Amino acid sequence: MTAVLVHGVPETSELWDGVRKELADIESIALSLPGFGVPVPTGFGATMDEYADWLVGELEKVDAPVDLVGHDWGGLLVGRLVSIRPELVRSWVSDAVGGFDPEFTWHDLAKIWQTPGEGEEFFAAIRALPLEQRAETFAAFGIPHDHALDLARSQDEVMHDCILKLNRSAVGVEQKWGPGLGRVAAPGLVLIGADDALNDEGRARRVAERTGARFEKLEGVGHFWPYEAPEPGAAMLREFWGSLPRG
Numbered sequence: 001m002t003a004v005l006v007h008g009v010p011e012t013s014e015l016w017d018g019v020r021k022e023l024a025d026i027e028s029i030a031l032s033l034p035g036f037g038v039p040v041p042t043g044f045g046a047t048m049d050e051y052a053d054w055l056v057g058e059l060e061k062v063d064a065p066v067d068l069v070g071h072d073w074g075g076l077l078v079g080r081l082v083s084i085r086p087e088l089v090r091s092w093v094s095d096a097v098g099g100f101d102p103e104f105t106w107h108d109l110a111k112i113w114q115t116p117g118e119g120e121e122f123f124a125a126i127r128a129l130p131l132e133q134r135a136e137t138f139a140a141f142g143i144p145h146d147h148a149l150d151l152a153r154s155q156d157e158v159m160h161d162c163i164l165k166l167n168r169s170a171v172g173v174e175q176k177w178g179p180g181l182g183r184v185a186a187p188g189l190v191l192i193g194a195d196d197a198l199n200d201e202g203r204a205r206r207v208a209e210r211t212g213a214r215f216e217k218l219e220g221v222g223h224f225w226p227y228e229a230p231e232p233g234a235a236m237l238r239e240f241w242g243s244l245p246r247g
Contacts, residue, residue: 001090002062003028003237006055008072008096009163012037012154015071018230023238031058033074035162037154046162047169048177052080056088065090065186067241071226072096073166076173082188082211083180091244093189093237095196095225097211098203100181104174106167107198113167123160142195142222181211188213189240193221193228214240 003026007015013030014037020028032038034054035046044050055077059066068089070078075096082092098104106114113119126134134152139145170176190208192199194217201217208215216236221228 001027001064001067001241003067003069003241004059004062005030006068006070006074006077007031007033007036008070008074009166010036010155010159011072011151014150014154015224015226019226019234019237022230022234026238026241029062031055033162035158037159040158040162046165048076048080048166048173049169051166052077052084055081056085059085059088067091067093069093069237070096072223076100076170076177079181079207080177082184082186083177083182086184086186089186091187091189091241092184092213093191093240095191095193095199095204097181097190097207097213098192098200099173100178100207101203102174102178104178104200104203106171110167113164114171116168119164119167123157123164126155127157127160138224141224143224143227147227181207184211184213187240187244189216189236190214191216191218191225191236193217193223193225194219195222196225198223216240 005016007013013032016030034040034044066089068078075094076099078092078094079097079100112122131152135148138148138151188211190204190213192204205215218225218232225233
């Protein structure tokens with residue numbers, strides 16, 4: 001079985017390096033969202049529906065159903081995929097399906113990105129900062145310094161343009177995608193960092209119940225748990241996968 005890992009915003013596939021190291025005995029693929037450290041395909045508009053279609057296409061390339069894991073926007077894309085193509089997964093894990101709850105509201109940063117003019121100014125100011133200062137903005141979320149530096153280096157105008165387009169397409173995501181996510185036949189795990197200021201535990205629990213998924217908290221970590229706590233994060237994934245029926 002292959003684990004397929006999907007990063008979020010404003011990250012690259014390197015988010016999963018620590019987790020994959022802890023899961024070295026398990027075959028895994030860390031996908032790169034178009035525009036996030038990799039080129040944007042011609043004609044790709046970077047909307048949420050286009051990213052969802054892209055993820056479907058990536059999973060169709062894998063020979064058998066996968067164990068799909070998504071963080072942040074990757075977690076929203078996981079929720080969308082199991083809404084429309086559940087046969088592509090053996091199991092799924094997401095830390096962002098609270099976005100499918102009817103009471104979902106975007107965090108303050110996303111609201112800036114969704115506002116024309118303000119979003120462009122926000123990212124232009126970020127790109128104008130020296131590397132160390134850019135890294136400090138990520139370290140403030142609990143990301144270890146070396147990873148914060150790598151994340152700061154990855155920021156460019158292409159990524160930021162994709163973030164703006166993606167988030168602007170997602171105003172009302174709970175109304176556009178939410179109704180399509182019902183009970184999922186494939187086993188699921190909804191997890192959040194206990195100190196995640198960008199996720200709401202109540203919404204996550206409600207969506208877990210609605211989909212028939214397990215709910216778990218990673219204690220002592222925030223939003224960027226794959227950077228902060230790869231060992232306990234990987235252990236939670238390993239335990240979940242080990243609980244699935246064989247065959």
